[in-house]
Amino acid sequence: MIGLFWNLLLANCWVFLTGSFGVLNYLFGFLMGYVVIALIHKRVPALEGYPQRLPRFFRFFGFFVWELLLSNYKIAVDIVTPPWHMQPGVIRYKLFAKTDLEITLVSNFISLTPGTLVLDVSEDKTTLFVHAMFLRKEEEVLADLRNLELRILEVIR
Amino acid sequence: MMIEILISVLLLTASIVVLLASIGLLRLPDLPTRMHATTKSGVFAIALIMLAVALYFARVDITARVLAIITFTFVTAPIAAHAIGRAGYLSGVKLWSKTVRDDLKDYYNEKDTDSS
Numbered sequence: 001m002i003g004l005f006w007n008l009l010l011a012n013c014w015v016f017l018t019g020s021f022g023v024l025n026y027l028f029g030f031l032m033g034y035v036v037i038a039l040i041h042k043r044v045p046a047l048e049g050y051p052q053r054l055p056r057f058f059r060f061f062g063f064f065v066w067e068l069l070l071s072n073y074k075i076a077v078d079i080v081t082p083p084w085h086m087q088p089g090v091i092r093y094k095l096f097a098k099t100d101l102e103i104t105l106v107s108n109f110i111s112l113t114p115g116t117l118v119l120d121v122s123e124d125k126t127t128l129f130v131h132a133m134f135l136r137k138e139e140e141v142l143a144d145l146r147n148l149e150l151r152i153l154e155v156i157r
Numbered sequence: 158m159m160i161e162i163l164i165s166v167l168l169l170t171a172s173i174v175v176l177l178a179s180i181g182l183l184r185l186p187d188l189p190t191r192m193h194a195t196t197k198s199g200v201f202a203i204a205l206i207m208l209a210v211a212l213y214f215a216r217v218d219i220t221a222r223v224l225a226i227i228t229f230t231f232v233t234a235p236i237a238a239h240a241i242g243r244a245g246y247l248s249g250v251k252l253w254s255k256t257v258r259d260d261l262k263d264y265y266n267e268k269d270t271d272s273s
Contacts, residue, residue, distance in 0.1 A: 023217050072174065072201060079181040079194065088190055089258040111235030114197040117189055118235075119242050122264065129260060131189045131242065 003041075003050025007033045053155060060151050064109070067148070071114040075133065089135040090119060093128040093145050097153060100125075105156065106149050113148065116141070164209045171205035174198045187253040188245040196238040203230050 007030060014029025015021060038051040078085050097106045107118040107128055120129040132141050181194030204227050211223040252259060 023220075068197075068201060072198060075181070075193065075197075076174075076177045079177055079184060084186075084255070086190070087255070088187075088253060090252075090260050090262075091258065092260045092264075107239070108232065108235045111238055112197065112200065112231065114193060117192055117196075117242055118239050119189070119246055120264075127264075129264065131193075133190060133193055135258070 003037060003047050003053065006047065007037055007050075009033075010036060056151075057155050060155050063151060064113075064148075067113055075114050078133075086133045087135045088131065088133050090129055090131050091135065091138060091141065093130050093142060095126055095128055096146075096149055102153065102156065103128075106152055109148060109152055110145060116145065160212055160215075164212050167205050167209040167212070171202040171209070174202045174205070178202070186255075188250045189242050190253065192238050192242050196234050200230050200234045203227070 010033030011026055011029035014032055015026050018025060018029075034051070034054065037047055041047040041049070041051055095103060095106065097103045103121065103125060107121065110116050110128070110130060111118050115133045117131045118128055119131050121127070122129070130141075130145065135141060175198065178194050178198035181198075182191055185191045185194055207223045207227050211220045214220075
Protein backbone atom coordinates (compact mmCIF):
# COMPACT_ATOMS: atom_id res chain seq x y z
CA MET A 1 0.00 0.00 0.00
CA ILE A 2 2.79 2.42 0.95
CA GLY A 3 4.42 1.68 -2.41
CA LEU A 4 1.29 2.65 -4.31
CA PHE A 5 1.09 5.85 -2.25
CA TRP A 6 4.65 6.81 -3.15
CA ASN A 7 4.03 5.98 -6.78
CA LEU A 8 0.99 8.27 -6.86
CA LEU A 9 2.98 10.98 -5.11
CA LEU A 10 5.74 10.76 -7.72
CA ALA A 11 3.14 10.87 -10.48
CA ASN A 12 1.65 14.02 -8.91
CA CYS A 13 5.12 15.58 -8.73
CA TRP A 14 5.65 14.83 -12.41
CA VAL A 15 2.32 16.39 -13.36
CA PHE A 16 2.94 19.52 -11.28
CA LEU A 17 6.49 19.98 -12.58
CA THR A 18 5.59 19.51 -16.24
CA GLY A 19 2.50 21.67 -15.77
CA SER A 20 0.16 19.85 -18.17
CA PHE A 21 -2.81 18.24 -16.45
CA GLY A 22 -3.95 15.40 -18.66
CA VAL A 23 -4.65 11.73 -18.27
CA LEU A 24 -1.81 10.73 -20.58
CA ASN A 25 0.72 12.89 -18.77
CA TYR A 26 -0.47 11.56 -15.43
CA LEU A 27 -0.13 7.97 -16.64
CA PHE A 28 3.35 8.77 -17.95
CA GLY A 29 4.28 10.23 -14.58
CA PHE A 30 2.94 7.10 -12.90
CA LEU A 31 5.09 4.98 -15.19
CA MET A 32 8.18 7.08 -14.43
CA GLY A 33 7.50 6.82 -10.70
CA TYR A 34 7.12 3.08 -11.08
CA VAL A 35 10.50 2.84 -12.81
CA VAL A 36 12.13 4.94 -10.07
CA ILE A 37 10.64 2.74 -7.33
CA ALA A 38 11.68 -0.39 -9.21
CA LEU A 39 15.25 0.94 -9.25
CA ILE A 40 15.47 1.77 -5.54
CA HIS A 41 13.12 -0.76 -3.92
CA LYS A 42 15.92 -3.11 -2.82
CA ARG A 43 17.45 -0.46 -0.57
CA VAL A 44 14.21 0.86 0.97
CA PRO A 45 12.54 -1.74 3.21
CA ALA A 46 9.11 -0.05 3.05
CA LEU A 47 8.96 -0.39 -0.74
CA GLU A 48 10.10 -4.02 -0.80
CA GLY A 49 8.06 -6.13 -3.21
CA TYR A 50 6.02 -3.31 -4.68
CA PRO A 51 7.36 -3.62 -8.27
CA GLN A 52 6.28 -7.26 -8.46
CA ARG A 53 2.86 -6.42 -7.12
CA LEU A 54 1.64 -4.16 -9.91
CA PRO A 55 1.99 -6.71 -12.76
CA ARG A 56 0.41 -9.31 -10.49
CA PHE A 57 -2.53 -6.97 -9.98
CA PHE A 58 -3.05 -6.63 -13.73
CA ARG A 59 -2.73 -10.38 -14.22
CA PHE A 60 -5.33 -10.90 -11.48
CA PHE A 61 -7.60 -8.33 -13.10
CA GLY A 62 -7.49 -10.11 -16.46
CA PHE A 63 -8.03 -13.49 -14.83
CA PHE A 64 -10.98 -12.18 -12.86
CA VAL A 65 -12.73 -10.59 -15.85
CA TRP A 66 -12.30 -13.84 -17.78
CA GLU A 67 -13.77 -15.87 -14.88
CA LEU A 68 -16.65 -13.40 -14.65
CA LEU A 69 -17.50 -13.83 -18.34
CA LEU A 70 -17.18 -17.61 -18.24
CA SER A 71 -19.38 -18.24 -15.24
CA ASN A 72 -21.93 -15.60 -16.24
CA TYR A 73 -22.32 -17.52 -19.47
CA LYS A 74 -22.68 -20.81 -17.60
CA ILE A 75 -25.47 -19.47 -15.38
CA ALA A 76 -27.18 -17.73 -18.30
CA VAL A 77 -27.37 -21.02 -20.18
CA ASP A 78 -28.90 -22.76 -17.19
CA ILE A 79 -31.46 -20.02 -16.68
CA VAL A 80 -32.65 -19.97 -20.28
CA THR A 81 -32.91 -23.72 -20.87
CA PRO A 82 -35.94 -25.29 -19.14
CA PRO A 83 -34.44 -28.25 -17.21
CA TRP A 84 -32.28 -27.35 -14.21
CA HIS A 85 -28.67 -28.48 -14.54
CA MET A 86 -27.60 -26.88 -11.31
CA GLN A 87 -27.01 -28.69 -8.04
CA PRO A 88 -26.86 -26.00 -5.38
CA GLY A 89 -25.44 -26.63 -1.95
CA VAL A 90 -23.56 -25.04 0.93
CA ILE A 91 -19.98 -26.19 1.45
CA ARG A 92 -17.18 -25.44 3.89
CA TYR A 93 -14.10 -23.71 2.55
CA LYS A 94 -10.95 -23.53 4.70
CA LEU A 95 -9.33 -20.10 4.40
CA PHE A 96 -5.64 -19.37 3.98
CA ALA A 97 -6.34 -15.69 4.59
CA LYS A 98 -5.65 -14.60 8.15
CA THR A 99 -6.43 -10.94 8.81
CA ASP A 100 -9.87 -9.35 8.64
CA LEU A 101 -8.94 -7.34 5.55
CA GLU A 102 -7.78 -10.42 3.67
CA ILE A 103 -10.90 -12.38 4.63
CA THR A 104 -13.13 -9.48 3.55
CA LEU A 105 -11.41 -9.15 0.19
CA VAL A 106 -11.39 -12.88 -0.49
CA SER A 107 -15.06 -13.36 0.41
CA ASN A 108 -15.94 -10.26 -1.58
CA PHE A 109 -14.36 -11.66 -4.72
CA ILE A 110 -15.83 -15.11 -4.13
CA SER A 111 -19.27 -13.51 -3.93
CA LEU A 112 -18.55 -11.53 -7.10
CA THR A 113 -17.82 -14.62 -9.16
CA PRO A 114 -21.14 -15.95 -10.44
CA GLY A 115 -22.01 -19.36 -9.07
CA THR A 116 -20.58 -18.83 -5.61
CA LEU A 117 -21.95 -16.78 -2.74
CA VAL A 118 -20.50 -16.46 0.75
CA LEU A 119 -23.24 -17.07 3.30
CA ASP A 120 -21.31 -16.93 6.57
CA VAL A 121 -17.89 -16.90 8.20
CA SER A 122 -17.28 -19.26 11.12
CA GLU A 123 -16.65 -17.59 14.46
CA ASP A 124 -12.97 -18.58 14.62
CA LYS A 125 -12.44 -17.03 11.15
CA THR A 126 -11.02 -20.17 9.57
CA THR A 127 -13.91 -21.33 7.42
CA LEU A 128 -16.17 -19.74 4.86
CA PHE A 129 -19.59 -21.19 4.14
CA VAL A 130 -20.04 -20.88 0.40
CA HIS A 131 -23.28 -21.42 -1.45
CA ALA A 132 -22.30 -22.89 -4.82
CA MET A 133 -24.66 -23.33 -7.71
CA PHE A 134 -22.86 -26.12 -9.57
CA LEU A 135 -21.79 -28.66 -7.00
CA ARG A 136 -21.39 -31.66 -9.25
CA LYS A 137 -17.81 -32.18 -8.11
CA GLU A 138 -17.00 -30.58 -4.80
CA GLU A 139 -13.21 -30.81 -5.30
CA GLU A 140 -13.42 -28.78 -8.51
CA VAL A 141 -15.36 -25.98 -6.84
CA LEU A 142 -12.94 -25.95 -3.92
CA ALA A 143 -9.94 -25.92 -6.28
CA ASP A 144 -11.39 -22.95 -8.18
CA LEU A 145 -11.94 -21.08 -4.92
CA ARG A 146 -8.39 -21.88 -3.80
CA ASN A 147 -6.96 -20.63 -7.07
CA LEU A 148 -8.88 -17.36 -6.73
CA GLU A 149 -7.84 -16.91 -3.11
CA LEU A 150 -4.14 -17.53 -3.81
CA ARG A 151 -4.17 -15.00 -6.61
CA ILE A 152 -5.75 -12.37 -4.37
CA LEU A 153 -3.29 -13.05 -1.54
CA GLU A 154 -0.42 -12.80 -4.03
CA VAL A 155 -1.47 -9.24 -4.80
CA ILE A 156 -2.15 -7.93 -1.30
CA ARG A 157 0.50 -9.71 0.74
CA MET B 158 -17.96 5.02 -36.30
CA MET B 159 -15.97 2.20 -34.67
CA ILE B 160 -16.59 3.78 -31.28
CA GLU B 161 -20.34 3.90 -31.93
CA ILE B 162 -20.42 0.22 -32.78
CA LEU B 163 -18.42 -0.57 -29.64
CA ILE B 164 -20.80 1.50 -27.50
CA SER B 165 -23.84 -0.23 -28.99
CA VAL B 166 -22.31 -3.65 -28.42
CA LEU B 167 -21.56 -2.80 -24.79
CA LEU B 168 -25.06 -1.45 -24.14
CA LEU B 169 -26.74 -4.38 -25.89
CA THR B 170 -24.70 -6.93 -23.94
CA ALA B 171 -25.54 -5.13 -20.71
CA SER B 172 -29.28 -5.17 -21.47
CA ILE B 173 -29.15 -8.86 -22.39
CA VAL B 174 -27.37 -9.62 -19.13
CA VAL B 175 -30.00 -7.70 -17.14
CA LEU B 176 -32.79 -9.43 -19.07
CA LEU B 177 -31.30 -12.83 -18.25
CA ALA B 178 -30.96 -11.80 -14.61
CA SER B 179 -34.64 -10.90 -14.40
CA ILE B 180 -35.66 -14.15 -16.07
CA GLY B 181 -33.46 -15.92 -13.53
CA LEU B 182 -35.10 -14.00 -10.70
CA LEU B 183 -38.49 -15.25 -11.87
CA ARG B 184 -37.51 -18.83 -12.62
CA LEU B 185 -34.98 -19.80 -9.96
CA PRO B 186 -36.39 -21.77 -7.04
CA ASP B 187 -34.97 -20.31 -3.81
CA LEU B 188 -33.36 -17.28 -2.19
CA PRO B 189 -29.60 -18.02 -2.55
CA THR B 190 -29.86 -19.03 -6.19
CA ARG B 191 -31.85 -15.86 -6.89
CA MET B 192 -29.14 -13.82 -5.23
CA HIS B 193 -26.68 -15.50 -7.60
CA ALA B 194 -28.68 -14.39 -10.61
CA THR B 195 -29.25 -10.78 -9.60
CA THR B 196 -26.11 -9.48 -7.87
CA LYS B 197 -23.38 -10.69 -10.18
CA SER B 198 -25.10 -9.83 -13.41
CA GLY B 199 -26.21 -6.53 -11.89
CA VAL B 200 -22.61 -5.56 -11.19
CA PHE B 201 -21.47 -6.85 -14.56
CA ALA B 202 -24.17 -4.92 -16.43
CA ILE B 203 -23.46 -1.70 -14.52
CA ALA B 204 -19.78 -2.00 -15.40
CA LEU B 205 -20.60 -2.48 -19.10
CA ILE B 206 -23.08 0.43 -19.20
CA MET B 207 -20.62 2.71 -17.40
CA LEU B 208 -17.84 1.79 -19.86
CA ALA B 209 -20.20 2.68 -22.70
CA VAL B 210 -20.93 6.03 -21.02
CA ALA B 211 -17.20 6.75 -20.65
CA LEU B 212 -16.58 5.92 -24.32
CA TYR B 213 -19.53 8.04 -25.45
CA PHE B 214 -18.49 11.21 -23.62
CA ALA B 215 -14.70 10.59 -23.84
CA ARG B 216 -13.97 13.21 -21.19
CA VAL B 217 -11.61 12.99 -18.24
CA ASP B 218 -14.04 14.06 -15.52
CA ILE B 219 -16.74 11.65 -16.65
CA THR B 220 -14.27 8.78 -17.04
CA ALA B 221 -13.03 9.39 -13.48
CA ARG B 222 -16.61 9.24 -12.18
CA VAL B 223 -17.27 6.10 -14.22
CA LEU B 224 -14.24 4.40 -12.66
CA ALA B 225 -15.42 5.44 -9.20
CA ILE B 226 -18.91 4.06 -9.84
CA ILE B 227 -17.54 0.74 -11.09
CA THR B 228 -15.19 0.42 -8.12
CA PHE B 229 -17.90 1.16 -5.57
CA THR B 230 -20.45 -1.21 -7.07
CA PHE B 231 -17.77 -3.91 -7.18
CA VAL B 232 -16.99 -3.36 -3.52
CA THR B 233 -20.52 -2.95 -2.15
CA ALA B 234 -22.73 -5.31 -4.18
CA PRO B 235 -21.22 -8.58 -2.82
CA ILE B 236 -21.57 -7.28 0.74
CA ALA B 237 -25.26 -6.60 0.17
CA ALA B 238 -25.66 -10.07 -1.37
CA HIS B 239 -23.89 -11.64 1.59
CA ALA B 240 -26.03 -9.73 4.10
CA ILE B 241 -29.31 -10.58 2.37
CA GLY B 242 -28.36 -14.22 1.85
CA ARG B 243 -27.25 -14.66 5.45
CA ALA B 244 -30.30 -12.88 6.87
CA GLY B 245 -32.54 -15.04 4.71
CA TYR B 246 -30.78 -18.19 5.83
CA LEU B 247 -30.92 -17.27 9.51
CA SER B 248 -34.60 -16.32 9.38
CA GLY B 249 -35.29 -19.84 8.16
CA VAL B 250 -36.03 -19.48 4.44
CA LYS B 251 -36.18 -23.02 3.04
CA LEU B 252 -33.54 -24.02 0.52
CA TRP B 253 -34.54 -25.64 -2.74
CA SER B 254 -35.72 -29.27 -2.35
CA LYS B 255 -32.94 -30.46 -4.71
CA THR B 256 -30.16 -28.76 -2.76
CA VAL B 257 -27.36 -31.30 -2.57
CA ARG B 258 -25.89 -30.54 0.83
CA ASP B 259 -25.95 -27.97 3.59
CA ASP B 260 -22.83 -27.70 5.75
CA LEU B 261 -24.02 -24.48 7.32
CA LYS B 262 -26.93 -26.25 9.02
CA ASP B 263 -24.51 -28.75 10.56
CA TYR B 264 -22.36 -25.87 11.76
CA TYR B 265 -25.27 -24.08 13.45
CA ASN B 266 -26.44 -27.36 15.00
CA GLU B 267 -22.96 -27.98 16.42
CA LYS B 268 -22.88 -24.48 17.83
CA ASP B 269 -26.28 -24.96 19.49
CA THR B 270 -25.28 -28.22 21.13
CA ASP B 271 -22.01 -26.63 22.31
CA SER B 272 -23.69 -23.73 24.01
CA SER B 273 -26.51 -25.67 25.64
